[in-house]
Amino acid sequence: MMFSQIAFLAFAQLVLAASRTSPPTGCIVVSPSATSGQYSTLQSAVSSLSTTSSAAQWKSQDDSANNDATATIRAFAVGLKIYNINIANTRGKGSQAVALSSQGDQQGFYGLKLTGYQDTVLANEGFAVYAKSYIDGATDFIFGQRQRAWFDGVDIRVKANGWVTANGRDSESNVSYYVFNKCTVEAASGYTVTAGTQYLGRPWRDYSRVVFQNSALSAVINSAGWSVWSSSDANTEYVYYKEFGNTGTGASGTRASFSGSLSAAVSISTILGSSYTSWVDTSYLS
Structure with a gap:
């Protein structure tokens, strides 16, 4: 399974180092306090994605300002746990292109398949x-x-x-x-x-x-x-x-x-x- 960009945000617990209090335009947001246009569970966010679109499933520094912004999944929530899914950035050779960006404390990633080429996993905070x-x-x-x-x-x-x-x-x-x-x-x-x-x-x-x-x-x-x-x-x-x-x-x-x-x-x-x-x-x- 390859995702469009998804951000995991727990707005009350954002780390200051992230320097962002709102998701970027076009990002699918998963938050326990979901508001209009957001999702309360990962499954509901994934289910919202097209299963037939042929659009490229990646971002990279060809079109993004920094490494974190290229990530397929951007994880900021404290205590986040993700199990048994595949996360891919399919950009390939030639540019930084992150699959998973880990930016929150006490995060756990279990049984995942993380695929990319340059800068697949940003283990940052x-x-x-x-x-x-x-x-x-x-x-x-x-x-x-x-x-x-x-x-x-x-x-x-x-x-x-x-x-x-x-x-x-x-x-x-x-x-x-x-x-x-x-x-x-x-x-x-x-x-x-x-x-x-x-x-x-x-x-x-x-x-x-x-x-x-x-x-x-x-x-x-x-x-x-x-x-x-x-x-x-x-x-x-x-x-x-x-x-x-x-x-x-x-x-x-x-x-x-x-x-x-x-x-x-x-x-x-x-x-x-x-x-x-x-x-x-x-x-x-x-």
Whole structure:
């Protein structure tokens, strides 16, 4: 299922960082306090969409002001949980085009299929968990600036050479932290990806922080593991790129000098806090 743009807004609980108190023109709005022209449930919003239209089911930075504005689903509601749906941005190669933009606190995404190419998942604000899901793309396809995110049992599939993550943590005080626990990384079905042409991540900002642990990394991952941002702007002086207990061809080799290994796995409570069980659906965790 591919959606027109949908925004999940809980107007009484909008995070200030979102800097928007109303949805953009043409957006389908799902809100628990739905007003005229809005929907109180995701199903009612989806049911309102045409099943016969041949119009393109995507937005991108070809026609949108920023990454969030390109998203098929823009999620701002605190405590939002989404289960068992496919969310696609079909723009393809050539521009930033987000499938899911996560902008609210304590959000949970379970059993989803998230497909795109560049910038598929914008993991940007608050605390979030992505569990037993599928995420694909090629370029920086899991990215964001301030979110603490736990990716658990996620099938990560790459469509071409590029980078899985582009975490944009920009200072020591920025809380952003991505941990991939018991995930798999390999070529997407139907795509031929040359061995060693994909990286676990590159630093969008110079305090980028990402860990892959207890994950199966196929040969698509380069032996260096991690990449600089660009040849002219490495952004690696303060990065925190670590691994623990990974397996597979992509887990071996001489890793980048600015990365390292851990002596123990990072715990979910380190990322989401000791009270995570109050809002995380733990039945989806490994």
